[in-house]
Amino acid sequence: MSKELMKGNEAIGEAAIRAGCKLFFGYPITPSTEIVEYLSKHLPKAGGTVLQGEDEVASINMCYGAATTGARVMTASSSPGFSLKQEGMSYLAAAELPVVVVNVNRTGPGLGGLGPSQADYFQCTKGGGHGGYRQIVLAPSKGQELYDFTMEAFDLADKYRTPVVILSDGFLGQMMEPVELKKRPKADLPAKDWVVGGCKGRAKRKVASYSLTNEIGEVNNLHWEAKFAEMKDSLQRWEAFHAEDAEYLIVGYGTCGRIAKSAVLKARRQGIKVGLIRPITLWPFPEEAFANLDGVKGILTVELNFGQMVEDVKLAVECRTPVYFHNRLGGMLPSENEILRKLGQVFDLAVEV
């Protein structure tokens, strides 16, 4: 199958169209703007609608309304805009509405800058809005994954009736790589027997998140808790790269994950047994990847933030092996040599860079 050269953001847009997304509500913000730009041009031709809301708050709530009708719905933003969507995300989780939300992470805090960052990890994985919900978070690391994961996100959203976040970054969004425009895979999805589209001839339905009494509230929360537990058990995904016989493990996702692969290969050429665990689902965090740490002398987590995923790594590792941290900030990226130098430094290894 032939490949198209596209920006990461465009790959997301094309995948959404081919996944059957019919409605996009958003408010443009760099470095995510190419998503709405691409969809504005191509979604109407596929029978869909792109609507620019007056702001991010309106856009996410338009998604809420549209999703209740059973249509496939998406929005996209970048960090400050994603923050504005958090109240809506909490409502989506409570009303159990399938919506795909893209966050092209830029630097922060505050208005920050336009460069790549991973500082929204906590916000995405721990519930950026109120109320203690969980949502699926997928972390692509290249153009093809931006395409594939976006397509899959719609199925996951429908299967579990949940918002799904694609956590990209400015670098992945702007970079052009060849992308194979695969057809939408067949998915075995439950019937949408909950949508509200007019109740003539059937019993009335309601999609709402309010719990009128504490007793009702507890029942609802027990339901959500069970659903989150089921997702945590069944959805953990990661890529293990030269990890089988590794004495030292790097953990990194997205852009850091792919850069770390080059560091792994360079270390291997020097006879140092380094491997990589690249989380693909950030929530649920792939704890299972760390079940067997026999022979692992230490772990180095690499992130573009002050240290966020490293907390989940430590929880998964349960003190069985030391966990170190390396970062770059403010839009800067580590090079493979920099990661290798850090490995040498923390594990007292002779490395050549």
Next chain:
Amino acid sequence: MMDKILLAGFGGQGVMFIGKILTYAGMLDGREVCWIPSYGPEMRGGTANCSVVISDEEIHSPVIEYADFAIVLNQPSYDKFLPRVKPGGVLVANSSIVSTAGKRDDIEIIAVPAGDMANELGNVSLANMVCLGALLPKLTMVDLASVEKAVSAVVGKKKPELYELNLAAVRKGLGK
């Protein structure tokens, strides 16, 4: 094999364009490719740069710490990116407006009066393609045939006269 290429110049000199041509050239030859623009508020006016990686194996890190090759179309880009070429690498400079006085003796610097040569073709904005032609023999992952395919894919169908003009500039840079 992997070619890591830095491309830089003023906004409007066609830096992103030759980056795209190189990327398409690699892709159409079945290589792994990656095109990374500098993006952000500095894009309007000032210097523009992008980087391209072309490889016969999967590209993991797309971050170019030190490049194998560079094309610089203006002086600020020369000054900025001269230290970013790895020893043994090649830098092509548009010597019509770039002074290559600040030198390194551990890399090959090809000074091409690309602006003047482009003027001879009747369009100074082809200087980027002249420089691309001058670098072409040094690249390991793409050649003239693949660049021809790429120019055809990017501009050829809509504007056949631009296809000829761009390739004339590439050939002039190649010395053909």
